[in-house]
Amino acid sequence: MRHKLSKDQIHFIENYLEHSDIYYADIRMEMTDHVASALEAQIQSGDDRVFYEIFKDYMIEHKSKLLENNKAFVRNVDKLIFRNLLKQLTRPLSTVVFILAFFSIYRALNFVDVQSLRTLISMFPIMSIVPFCIVYVILLKWFKLSRFSGIERLGFVQMIVFQLYNFIIIFLGIHVKESGNNAIVALSLALVLTVSLVMIKLTIMIVNQYRKEYKNLI
Amino acid sequence: MANSKLYKGSLVTIILKLLTENEKMYGYQITQKVKQLTNGELHITEGALYPALHKLEAEGLLDIEVKKVDNRLRKYYKLTDKGNKETVNKLQELQSYIQTMQVLINPKMSLE
Numbered sequence: 418m419r420h421k422l423s424k425d426q427i428h429f430i431e432n433y434l435e436h437s438d439i440y441y442a443d444i445r446m447e448m449t450d451h452v453a454s455a456l457e458a459q460i461q462s463g464d465d466r467v468f469y470e471i472f473k474d475y476m477i478e479h480k481s482k483l484l485e486n487n488k489a490f491v492r493n494v495d496k497l498i499f500r501n502l503l504k505q506l507t508r509p510l511s512t513v514v515f516i517l518a519f520f521s522i523y524r525a526l527n528f529v530d531v532q533s534l535r536t537l538i539s540m541f542p543i544m545s546i547v548p549f550c551i552v553y554v555i556l557l558k559w560f561k562l563s564r565f566s567g568i569e570r571l572g573f574v575q576m577i578v579f580q581l582y583n584f585i586i587i588f589l590g591i592h593v594k595e596s597g598n599n600a601i602v603a604l605s606l607a608l609v610l611t612v613s614l615v616m617i618k619l620t621i622m623i624v625n626q627y628r629k630e631y632k633n634l635i
Numbered sequence: 636m637a638n639s640k641l642y643k644g645s646l647v648t649i650i651l652k653l654l655t656e657n658e659k660m661y662g663y664q665i666t667q668k669v670k671q672l673t674n675g676e677l678h679i680t681e682g683a684l685y686p687a688l689h690k691l692e693a694e695g696l697l698d699i700e701v702k703k704v705d706n707r708l709r710k711y712y713k714l715t716d717k718g719n720k721e722t723v724n725k726l727q728e729l730q731s732y733i734q735t736m737q738v739l740i741n742p743k744m745s746l747e
Contacts, residue, residue, distance in 0.1 A: 446701075448681075486685040
């Protein structure tokens with residue numbers, strides 16, 4: 418009969434990995450299974466030492482490789498989120514939202530004086546990030562998904578996008594002062610609005626994906 | 636153990652090929668299958684395998700399935716349609732590479 422590790426032994430491995438900076442639940446789950454499978458195979462092949470001795474020797478030999486994997490995993494998660502963001506941005510629906518936002522903002526700008534517009538523009542990054550933060554925090558708390566790589570790294574991606582908004586706003590501030598060109602202002606604000614909505618959609622998509630794939634872990 | 640640098644460039648092709656022959660596989664199973672097929676000649680480390688699997692997943696070539704097995708959760712990988720197509724390309728590339736290397740190592744073969 419094949420040897421199986423007990424629940425306590427599995428829990429011990431998982432705890433050890435968590436304290437070794439493998440803090441994302443999804444990667445830790447996979448590493449726990451890998452280590453447990455390797456230890457089971459070793460015990461099965463006739464190693465009759467106590468579990469903790471076998472575990473200690475295994476980790477001495479493999480720990481650096483496991484941690485190396487952790488870093489590469491995070492890089493791939495970031496890449497995956499950016500790819501999905503790009504994919505969502507290039508969808509026809511995003512183009513429609515962008516065009517509608519552009520024309521609505523362009524028309525609305527006729528009724529706003531330059532000073533009010535400058536104030537509005539300076540508040541736009543914060544106004545754009547707030548809906549994302551509300552959706553993000555509610556989903557994290559509601560579904561207890563806070564330590565999943567894809568979801569936590571979404572916050573990192575949002576920070577980069579936020580910096581992009583700030584850059585656009587600085588550019589716009591100069592432009593509004595110089596010429597008050599409504600088309601460029603509307604174009605930039607429509608872009609910020611579209612990216613913000615896509616980020617919210619992406620957050621919901623990723624959260625649902627994790628809930629589906631990791632329903633046993635949540 | 637064989638020179639791992641020579642195998643490094645073929646790791647993705649090895650993973651994809653194994654997944655065409657097995658509906659779904661998990662990380663440790665892949666390392667053991669490779670070891671078994673090569674009589675222990677090739678040993679894939681965790682540090683090389685998982686980044687490659689996660690990269691393939693990020694590129695949409697692999698899909699995942701998480702199941703509870705023996706008191707823990709196990710992440711299985713399986714090929715997507717895109718992954719199946721990519722496997723054919725990768726295997727052709729590898730075969731072409733092997734043929735080229737054989738000709739270089741044994742020039743007589745090019746005359747045959």
